[in-house]
Structure formats: structure tokens, C-alpha cells
Amino acid sequence: MMRVVVLGAAAGGGVPQWNCGCSVCRAAFADRDLRRTQASLAVSADGDHWFLINASPDLRQQVIATPQLHPKPGALRHSPIAGVILTNGEVDAVAGLLSMREGSPFAIYAHAKVLAILKANSIFNVLNEKLVSRRPIETDRRFEPTLPDGTPSGLGVVAFAVPGKGAWYLEGQAHPGGDVADGDTLGLTITDKATGQSIHVLTACARVTDDLKARLAGAPLVLFDGTVWRDDELITAGLGHKTGQAMGHIAMSGDAGAIAALGDLDIARKLFVHINNSNPALLCCSAEREAAERAGWEIPSDGTEVTL
Numbered sequence: 001m002m003r004v005v006v007l008g009a010a011a012g013g014g015v016p017q018w019n020c021g022c023s024v025c026r027a028a029f030a031d032r033d034l035r036r037t038q039a040s041l042a043v044s045a046d047g048d049h050w051f052l053i054n055a056s057p058d059l060r061q062q063v064i065a066t067p068q069l070h071p072k073p074g075a076l077r078h079s080p081i082a083g084v085i086l087t088n089g090e091v092d093a094v095a096g097l098l099s100m101r102e103g104s105p106f107a108i109y110a111h112a113k114v115l116a117i118l119k120a121n122s123i124f125n126v127l128n129e130k131l132v133s134r135r136p137i138e139t140d141r142r143f144e145p146t147l148p149d150g151t152p153s154g155l156g157v158v159a160f161a162v163p164g165k166g167a168w169y170l171e172g173q174a175h176p177g178g179d180v181a182d183g184d185t186l187g188l189t190i191t192d193k194a195t196g197q198s199i200h201v202l203t204a205c206a207r208v209t210d211d212l213k214a215r216l217a218g219a220p221l222v223l224f225d226g227t228v229w230r231d232d233e234l235i236t237a238g239l240g241h242k243t244g245q246a247m248g249h250i251a252m253s254g255d256a257g258a259i260a261a262l263g264d265l266d267i268a269r270k271l272f273v274h275i276n277n278s279n280p281a282l283l284c285c286s287a288e289r290e291a292a293e294r295a296g297w298e299i300p301s302d303g304t305e306v307t308l
Helices: 023-030 059-065 091-100 112-120 122-126 210-216 287-294
Strands: 003-008 040-044 050-053 081-085 106-111 132-137 155-161 186-192 198-202 221-225 270-273 305-307
Touching (some): 003 059, 059 091, 106 112, 112 132, 186 210
Parallel strands (some): 050 081, 198 221
Antiparallel strands (some): 003 040, 040 050, 155 186, 186 198
């Protein structure tokens, strides 16, 4: 039985962002129920050992808020977190690794391009590689993450390239991982080996291709990039100068948006994650939220758990 916990559902900066007075952030400053931490998930095949999908800057707060990730009673040093699987090298996917520097063993699984980013930044050396191994993953090649003692986790993982872009802080600079096209933006298919049930996780995706549609069709659960409602919403709201596409994220709405593109794929349960503070679908009574829910999509709160 596979369990999935949404540790955080927001895009970079969370909701509310510390310096933002937009309508969503103003509402979230006043209402705890609207608040979201930055996107990260936890997945387990047995309920005792968990693998994080990305390590957000809010990871310490998320662990505290999630009993499943607390040290077991009576243990002086212990964590149920057995590993971290990175889907990209953005700040909101890797910064939480720095909160895991207290000497517990776990593994980091990432594409070689993302591991090269970590290697190029000496601050990540606080993670002692004798305890925290860095394991490269290849696209379209299944692997089974292991527990710290080397035993199987019961999860099968396939990483696959999706349309996207590299980390914004590397724009205009040489990429530490070289010029290989794929690797900066990955989706994941995670399978419970005991039941055969699979989920798909895409925290960033710039567009839905025919190959991606075929991969997601009929899935029991998809967690998908919900950064913006409209491609130009940051610009029209006066919050930024980039479109969603320019940031590597598909819009929820529109003829080419995620809702339309994935609408006829017979996906049993669909959750948007990595939702930006500019996105009005976060507001429970908004027309955008109603449209998303009418199309079968959920806007999860932090702590939402799904069992398959």
C-alpha cells in the first residue's frame, strides 16, 4: 500500500510570500487555512520509511507538521526519511537539503546535471558524503531506492524528461552539468512493487506532449504543476515580468493549459502542486477554484495524504 503526503503545495516563496501584498497573500496572512509551504512530497511503500520528492526550503517546518516523519519514540537519533529524489535543481527543490545536515544517513537521487549543481556549490558539502550518498539516475530507466541499511524500499521509480528549463539562477551562466539537453526538469512515475499501483509526479512542466498524455492516461493519481492559472498572470498582476512559459510552467487554464490537455485521460485523481501565490485558484470561493474543481482537480492543503 503506497502512501503519499503533500508536505507543501506552493511554488517558490510559499503562500503568503514574506514581502507580497497581492490579494492571495493578504488573504493568507489573515487566514491560516490558505497558507501553503513550498512544494515537496513524501512517499512510502510501508508507512515506516519515506522518500521525499524534492527538499523545499520549508522542510524543517514540514517535518515538524508531519507525524509520519518524526523520529520514532525512544530513539536518540532517527529519521523515517530514507532518501530524497530531486526532480530539478531550483532553489525550492534543493535548499531543504541543508536542513538535513545533522548526521543521519540517507541518499540523494538526482539526474547527473542536478548532482553537478550540488557539487559545484560547496555549501552542500555540509552533507557528509560518507553518510549521504549521491546517486545519479537516468531517464526512462527504472530504479529502486534503498533504505539506509541497503534493503529494498518496495518502490520502483522511473524518471522521465518533461518540457521545462534549467534553474533560473543559472541563466546566462555555464551549466555545471554541461550542455546535455535533458535532466533539468524531470517527472517521476513511482510504483508500489507489491500492488503495482503507480503515481505520476510533475512539479514543473512547460507543456503537455502526446508522449506525456500516453504516459498519464488512466493513472490512479497525478500530482501536476499548478504554478499559474493564466500564462500572463504575474505580468497583469504587477508581480513580475515573466510569463509562466518563460519560467518553464504550463498554465492551469486555456486551450493549451493543463486542465484542457489532461481532461480526457481518465485520470482517477488529479492534484495541482507547486501553486504560485499569484494563482487565484488558491482562494476557495474564486471562480478559478470552482472551474478547477469542476474539471476534477484538487487544490491540496499541506498535509493532504493519499493512499493507494
